[in-house]
Amino acid sequence: MPELAYDVLVVGAGPAGMAAACRAAESGAKVAVVDDNPRPGGQIWRAGRGGYASGAIAWLATAERLKVESIAGASVFAAPAPGLLALETFAAGSLEVAYKKLVLATGARERFIPFPGWTLPNVMGAGGLQALAKGGLPVEGRKIAIAGSGPLLLAVGKYMHEHGADVRLIAEQAPRASLVRFGCGLLLHPEKLMQAIGFGGSLFGVRYLTSCWPIAAQGGDKLESVTLRRGARTWTEACDYLACGFGLVPNLELAALLGCRMSESGVAVDEYQASSVAGVYCAGEITGIGGLELALVEGEIAGLAATGRLETARRRFGARESGRRFAAAMERAFALREELKTLPQADTLVCRCEDVALGRIRSYRGWREAKLHTRCGMGPCQGRVCGSALEFLEGWRTDSMRPPVFPAKVGSLIEVSASLQSTVDKC
Amino acid sequence: MNEQITLSVNGRPVTVVAGTMVSTAVALAGAFFRRSVTGEPRAPLCGMGICFECRVTIDGREQCRSCQVVCAEGMEVRTDA
Numbered sequence: 430m431p432e433l434a435y436d437v438l439v440v441g442a443g444p445a446g447m448a449a450a451c452r453a454a455e456s457g458a459k460v461a462v463v464d465d466n467p468r469p470g471g472q473i474w475r476a477g478r479g480g481y482a483s484g485a486i487a488w489l490a491t492a493e494r495l496k497v498e499s500i501a502g503a504s505v506f507a508a509p510a511p512g513l514l515a516l517e518t519f520a521a522g523s524l525e526v527a528y529k530k531l532v533l534a535t536g537a538r539e540r541f542i543p544f545p546g547w548t549l550p551n552v553m554g555a556g557g558l559q560a561l562a563k564g565g566l567p568v569e570g571r572k573i574a575i576a577g578s579g580p581l582l583l584a585v586g587k588y589m590h591e592h593g594a595d596v597r598l599i600a601e602q603a604p605r606a607s608l609v610r611f612g613c614g615l616l617l618h619p620e621k622l623m624q625a626i627g628f629g630g631s632l633f634g635v636r637y638l639t640s641c642w643p644i645a646a647q648g649g650d651k652l653e654s655v656t657l658r659r660g661a662r663t664w665t666e667a668c669d670y671l672a673c674g675f676g677l678v679p680n681l682e683l684a685a686l687l688g689c690r691m692s693e694s695g696v697a698v699d700e701y702q703a704s705s706v707a708g709v710y711c712a713g714e715i716t717g718i719g720g721l722e723l724a725l726v727e728g729e730i731a732g733l734a735a736t737g738r739l740e741t742a743r744r745r746f747g748a749r750e751s752g753r754r755f756a757a758a759m760e761r762a763f764a765l766r767e768e769l770k771t772l773p774q775a776d777t778l779v780c781r782c783e784d785v786a787l788g789r790i791r792s793y794r795g796w797r798e799a800k801l802h803t804r805c806g807m808g809p810c811q812g813r814v815c816g817s818a819l820e821f822l823e824g825w826r827t828d829s830m831r832p833p834v835f836p837a838k839v840g841s842l843i844e845v846s847a848s849l850q851s852t853v854d855k856c
Numbered sequence: 857m858n859e860q861i862t863l864s865v866n867g868r869p870v871t872v873v874a875g876t877m878v879s880t881a882v883a884l885a886g887a888f889f890r891r892s893v894t895g896e897p898r899a900p901l902c903g904m905g906i907c908f909e910c911r912v913t914i915d916g917r918e919q920c921r922s923c924q925v926v927c928a929e930g931m932e933v934r935t936d937a
Contacts, residue, residue, distance in 0.1 A: 557901055
């Protein structure tokens with residue numbers, strides 16, 4: 430029996446999820462937002478010591494005023510029956526939640542490209558280091574190198590600089606020319622221009638190097654330095670942290686488990702953000718990486734459509750179109766270069782959960798075969814890290830999702846199989 | 857927001873500001889998080905609950921992602937180090 434039931438259940442408390450929840454709740458629907466983080470906001474709105482960013486405060490206040498319920502610190506691990514999700518929480522064990530309409534806004538994670546030394550402690554994602562800093566990790570006076578690709582590197586560099594870190598450099602793999610073209614495209618989006626400043630030299634006093642990427646990290650029990658390449662030049666920078674991510678990839682596991690049809694860039698949706706599964710809407714990064722503003726407008730459309738207000742939803746289509754144009758320009762500007770495929774060596778670990786090196790993985794023809802023979806992608810992260818790496822390195826797509834989509838305790842799985850059994854009995 | 861709380865990491869007390877994540881407390885305690893299946897030291901990678909590199913035992917519960925749990929007074933954290 431489900432312990433909780435809602436008209437609209439939203440998975441993901443980032444911008445897309447909060448916008449969907451607010452728009453759905455305005456119609457009087459009973460709405461809840463589930464998130465596995467202990468606090469709402471998702472990644473881009475993650476609160477630090479100084480609290481939330483102003484953009485987040487307005488949406489979170491609206492959600493509170495409209496009595497949107499929050500189920501925080503809960504991971505969705507199974508969908509035992511249509512209209513039902515199974516959750517596991519740190520604080521209160523497992524529970525089942527029933528819904529009439531579901532909005533998936535599960536966001537994105539960073540793409541990691543393995544290179545020698547990337548498994549050393551203190552080599553982290555760019556967003557990863559920022560999340561830890563916001564979670565209380567002191568960065569003042571620490572030497573930090575930031576590398577990889579995408580606008581996130583700039584945001585993280587700025588954050589670290591403002592919090593007193595000694596940011597040694599930001600290394601962006603994309604060439605300067607494609608970023609300048611992107612910058613020109615941004616003239617249509619003046620509000621985005623601020624994020625793209627500083628090409629060709631320094632940004633808030635930090636070196637910003639284009640066509641530059643890490644080729645190895647060195648250290649004993651933890652990181653001590655990183656070796657970078659730019660053109661014919663290679664050199665080594667001492668650092669305490671290397672914050673390194675190569676763009677974002679959507680978190681598609683739950684949508685795949687529910688059977689949503691996929692497109693090239695994420696979950697396939699119609700003009701109302703409805704997926705191929707009846708009653709399941711998708712918004713934000715999971716429909717294709719597009720950034721904050723596109724996530725908000727997609728969330729609004731999903732929330733409006735899920736509560737039957739299609740006319741109002743249509744009024745947001747123009748804003749979504751402009752967001753999608755920006756996303757397409759961004760994707761072109763920060764496209765990953767082929768040379769990055771040579772970063773991992775035969776003995777570089779690709780699967781960190783099971784410690785499987787690239788050399789072993791490459792002797793198989795595809796993801797499934799490699800998995801069966803090497804256990805690659807079969808550890809607790811379930812391929813969330815190595816899957817997107819191998820998608821880039823080998824062109825492999827991960828295979829179908831089966832529950833649990835997050836590791837769950839045996840007790841939780843038993844409870845879910847009981848409710849699965851009762852659904853079968855009713856048929 | 858500046859209230860101090862004390863928890864233990866591998867039996868040693870660590871004092872942090874309320875709202876700090878367990879992952880940060882482990883890092884401040886100087887402990888590393890886990891050993892990989894071949895014995896390498898590992899620490900957080902993603903910071904957002906995806907990579908499972910930061911998993912530790914919290915109040916007897918194994919395999920908790922420390923980046924997703926807020927520190928609480930008297931909490932007992934153990935790493936497998």
